[in-house]
Amino acid sequence: MTAGGLALPTRRPRGDQAARGGGRGLGGTFGTIVLLVIFAAIAWSYFTQAKPGQPSCPNPGQPCVAPPRQPTGAPPLHLGTVWQSSELGFGLEYSPRAWQAGEQDGRGIRLDMSPQAISAMGFSAGQAIVVVRGVPASEATPQQLVSQEVDLLRQTVPDIEADTRPGREILGPEIGYQPGIGNVYVGTTDGAAGGAVPVSAAILSASDGRLSTLFVLVVVDPGAGTPQGDLEDAARTLGDSLVNAVSWPGAT
Amino acid sequence: MAASPRPTRPPLAPGDSIEACTRRRPVTSPPILDCPRCGVAVPARAFCASCGEPLAATADGRAQSRSYAAAPGERVTSIALVSTLFPHLRRADMAVFRLALVGAAVVLVALVLLRLHPVALVTAAVVVPILMTLYVVAVDLYEDEPRLVILATVAWGVVAGLVAGFVIRRIVPIEPATVLGPGDGNVVRVAPLLVRGVVLTLAEAALMIAGPLVLLRHHKFNDVLDGATFATVAAVSFVGARLLTDAVPLLGTGLQPQGATLPWVLRVLSAGILTPVLTGALMGGVGGALWLRYRAPVRDRSALGAIGSPAVAVAVAAAGFVVVAAARLVLPQAVAAAVLAILTVLALLWLRRVIHLGLVEEAIEALEAGEVTCANCGHATPRARFCTECGIALRALPKGRGAADPTIAAREQAR
Numbered sequence: 250m251t252a253g254g255l256a257l258p259t260r261r262p263r264g265d266q267a268a269r270g271g272g273r274g275l276g277g278t279f280g281t282i283v284l285l286v287i288f289a290a291i292a293w294s295y296f297t298q299a300k301p302g303q304p305s306c307p308n309p310g311q312p313c314v315a316p317p318r319q320p321t322g323a324p325p326l327h328l329g330t331v332w333q334s335s336e337l338g339f340g341l342e343y344s345p346r347a348w349q350a351g352e353q354d355g356r357g358i359r360l361d362m363s364p365q366a367i368s369a370m371g372f373s374a375g376q377a378i379v380v381v382r383g384v385p386a387s388e389a390t391p392q393q394l395v396s397q398e399v400d401l402l403r404q405t406v407p408d409i410e411a412d413t414r415p416g417r418e419i420l421g422p423e424i425g426y427q428p429g430i431g432n433v434y435v436g437t438t439d440g441a442a443g444g445a446v447p448v449s450a451a452i453l454s455a456s457d458g459r460l461s462t463l464f465v466l467v468v469v470d471p472g473a474g475t476p477q478g479d480l481e482d483a484a485r486t487l488g489d490s491l492v493n494a495v496s497w498p499g500a501t
Numbered sequence: 502m503a504a505s506p507r508p509t510r511p512p513l514a515p516g517d518s519i520e521a522c523t524r525r526r527p528v529t530s531p532p533i534l535d536c537p538r539c540g541v542a543v544p545a546r547a548f549c550a551s552c553g554e555p556l557a558a559t560a561d562g563r564a565q566s567r568s569y570a571a572a573p574g575e576r577v578t579s580i581a582l583v584s585t586l587f588p589h590l591r592r593a594d595m596a597v598f599r600l601a602l603v604g605a606a607v608v609l610v611a612l613v614l615l616r617l618h619p620v621a622l623v624t625a626a627v628v629v630p631i632l633m634t635l636y637v638v639a640v641d642l643y644e645d646e647p648r649l650v651i652l653a654t655v656a657w658g659v660v661a662g663l664v665a666g667f668v669i670r671r672i673v674p675i676e677p678a679t680v681l682g683p684g685d686g687n688v689v690r691v692a693p694l695l696v697r698g699v700v701l702t703l704a705e706a707a708l709m710i711a712g713p714l715v716l717l718r719h720h721k722f723n724d725v726l727d728g729a730t731f732a733t734v735a736a737v738s739f740v741g742a743r744l745l746t747d748a749v750p751l752l753g754t755g756l757q758p759q760g761a762t763l764p765w766v767l768r769v770l771s772a773g774i775l776t777p778v779l780t781g782a783l784m785g786g787v788g789g790a791l792w793l794r795y796r797a798p799v800r801d802r803s804a805l806g807a808i809g810s811p812a813v814a815v816a817v818a819a820a821g822f823v824v825v826a827a828a829r830l831v832l833p834q835a836v837a838a839a840v841l842a843i844l845t846v847l848a849l850l851w852l853r854r855v856i857h858l859g860l861v862e863e864a865i866e867a868l869e870a871g872e873v874t875c876a877n878c879g880h881a882t883p884r885a886r887f888c889t890e891c892g893i894a895l896r897a898l899p900k901g902r903g904a905a906d907p908t909i910a911a912r913e914q915a916r
Contacts, residue, residue: 275594275635279601282631283608283624290623294752357683364674376674380681397685404687405679407764407834414759435759437618437751438677439829439837442666442705443740443772444747445622446675447754470675472754 299472312421317493319426329494332358337383337460338498339425347487348379357382357463360491362484370483375470377484379491383462391430391454394463398452399434402467406448409436422453424464425495429455438469446470449481451488457497464492533861535568542570542861546889550882569853570860577857580846582778585853586633586733588860589640601632602774609773613765618758619751621765625773626748630658630741633734633781650716654731657712658738665705665739666746673701678830689831698827706822709739709784714791723796725789726859729852732788733781740777767838775841779825782848783818789855790814797862804858808851821848 306313333340336355343350347366351359362377384394403409412418412433422431431453437445451466466488471481533542536549536556543550569575571588572595583590583599590598605628612621637651678697682688713731716722722731751758790811793802807813821844828837875882880890 273597275639276597276601279631279635280604283605283628286627287608287612287620287624290620290752291617291756293749294617294619294756297753298755299753351680352683352688354683359681359683359688367674373671374675376676378680380683382683398681401681401685401687404833405677407767408760408762410759410761412759437760437768439768439834440747442743442747442826443768443776443829444744445618445751445768446677446747447751447758465681467681469677472750 306420309415310418310420316421316423316428317426325496334383337385339383339460339462340496341381341491342494342496343491348491351378356384362487366487367480370480372480372483375468375480377466377468377480377488379488380465380467381462381495382465383460386456386459386461389461391456391461391463394454394461395430395432395452398463398465402434402436402450406434406436406438406450409434409448409450412449419451419453422455424453424455424462424492425497426493427455427457427462427497429453429462447472451485453492460498462495462497464488464495466491535570540568540570540572544883544889546882550889570857577853578850579853580849581853582849585849585856586778586781587636587640588856590636594639598632598636602628605632606770606774609769610766613762613769616757616760616762618760618765619748619754620756621769622748622751622772623745625769626741626744628773629777629781630655630738633737637730637734650722651734654712654716654734655738658709658735658740659742661708661712661735662739662742663746665708666743669701670746670750673697694827694830698830699823702822702826703819705739705743706784706819709736709780710787713788717791717795720796723792724859725792725797725801725855725862728788728790728792728796729785729855729859730788732791733785733852736784737777737781740780744772744776764834767834771838771841775838775845776825779821779841779845779848782845782852783821786848786851786855787811787814787818789852789859793855793858801858801862805854808854817851 327342329342329344330350331340331342332350332353334356341358343360347363348360349363351361353359358381360379360381362379367375367377382394389397399409412435417433419431419433422429431451434450434452436448436450438448440446447470449468449471453464455462466484468481468484471484472479532545534545534556535542541549543556545556549556569577569579569581569584572581572584572592575581575584583595583602587595587598605624609621609625609628612618612624634655637655638648673696676690676693676697678694679687679689710732712735713728716731717728722728786808790805790809790813793805793809794811803809808817825837825841825844828840832840873882874880875890878890882889
């Protein structure tokens with residue numbers, strides 16, 4: 250294009266043209282697309298959500314059967330690895346094939362579910378960890394231990410809340426056959442890319458008057474599943490054996 | 502007596518950098534400034550080459566260098582999201598995009614308040630990518646090029662983000678970097694931190710820029726703006742698709758899963774607004790540096806200083822990505838969000854400098870198309886719309902190169 254015999258720049262100057270479709274048109278297009286995405290996500294979520302689980306026991310809030318009692322009259326038979334608290338005397342026996350020992354100190358230990366166990370059960374994702382910890386009863390009650398643990402979890406699971414879905418409560422909570430308290434919490438943790446990863450945590454605590462113990466089972470991506478069930482169910486089954494394998498000081 | 506015309510001033514010297522041109526220089530190489538009326542970067546002569554505005558009172562190159570070429574009312578150092586991400590929009594259209602961003606943020610918060618957390622996260626994944634796609638299509642950014650180029654850039658980001666998300670989800674176990682410890686505190690584990698915070702983060706960044714790098718080979722995309730635009734568009738599309746792969750599995754947890762509200766507000770705003778803006782700005786900076794080094798005129802290569810070097814730009818962007826990912830994995834959510842916000846501001850300022858340089862470069866390209874002798878005053882003036890010496894519209898002049906009007910020439914000489 251020329252004017253006055255002069256060749257004008259070939260590039261059209263920027264900023265002197267309205268955007269294609271006009272401002273309102275763009276806003277309308279954007280709003281329409283966002284609304285479509287919202288409706289699609291709602292529909293997807295509605296049709297793919299898991300059906301609420303039915304309580305496995307006939308009486309809501311009550312255990313199906315009486316909780317097991319600690320065997321007596323025979324020395325313990327240790328088939329797994331035994332960890333003993335050097336400071337407080339309580340102990341824990343775990344299967345080294347199912348659990349790997351992580352950090353530990355004189356009052357507690359963390360166990361990670363081994364990748365072999367996770368893959369052997371058919372899961373391709375997710376992780377489960379168990380933390381067992383004790384304090385002298387004079388330092389904290391079971392309620393205080395649970396509260397402290399929820400606060401600690403909140404640092405990595407910022408939206409943690411008690412799981413109020415039916416059929417999710419812990420019936421007859423006990424640690425090492427010692428009755429206590431327990432609850433299930435759910436939330437999400439931040440992914441490195443900005444997303445969210447679901448987390449569930451079962452927290453139990455009990456005391457014998459001299460010692461208060463805490464048992465925490467955290468499952469990351471609990472919905473990761475196979476046709477036979479999800480990781481949370483599998484981790485709870487393994488964790489149930491573990492929580493019975495806690496030994497109190499003086500009890501052999 | 503007819504005054505003899507002033508000697509012809511040479512155009513910008515081939516070795517001059519943009520930075521140098523924005524300062525006062527000898528008459529042989531006039532500084533560049535933004536016209537106060539039209540905002541176009543033009544030589545600091547008597548009149549604006551673009552609109553004819555008298556420039557004598559504002560011919561201060563240092564003052565000009567702080568004005569942002571895409572929005573003359575703002576400074577290069579201003580923190581402005583819309584004029585940085587969408588620089589080619591008119592002011593009125595910028596207002597629409599600003600409103601769209603604010604509206605989207607309000608919708609995201611509303612979805613969280615309705616406890617539709619997964620829906621909010623899915624929506625957050627598409628907000629900025631949709632706006633960016635609408636922008637590049639709406640402003641006809643590459644009107645002379647096949648639309649395929651820009652669509653391919655978007656497609657690259659989307660496909661690479663989806664593939665990266667699904668592959669990472671399948672082959673890398675979800676292993677939190679911060680877990681409960683045996684004592685009263687959490688424990689940071691090095692291996693997950695290195696894998697998720699460093700290795701995977703950098704691999705994803707490399708994937709984002711890989712698509713735009715293909716276009717670096719093409720000489721027709723020879724502007725700093727081209728590199729910044731390609732990289733920003735690909736990065737924003739990638740981040741949206743990547744977040745979708747994280748968000749969609751959450752849809753299976755129910756329409757209104759449990760979870761406290763405030764952390765979710767922080768999460769969706771961080772993931773939906775801050776993260777794509779940060780990623781787009783960092784990648785835009787890298788793209789701009791690459792194009793500046795390999796496609797821009799030699800004289801401009803030092804225009805951005807050290808950050809204009811591709812090696813430095815890549816290192817800075819990589820550090821930014823790693824810091825944000827590590828903060829998410831290790832720090833409490835509010836602190837990580839604060840880190841993300843601070844880095845986003847810094848990255849925006851970087852991208853703004855790149856875009857400003859690109860726009861000034863475009864203006865100089867146009868002005869360097871050559872000089873003509875103004876038929877009105879007889880002075881040399883860039884091939885533009887207005888004579889920089891007497892302010893007359895060149896289009897208004899006759900096609901032939903008649904002699905200059907001696908009266909006007911004498912008045913101009915006296916001035």
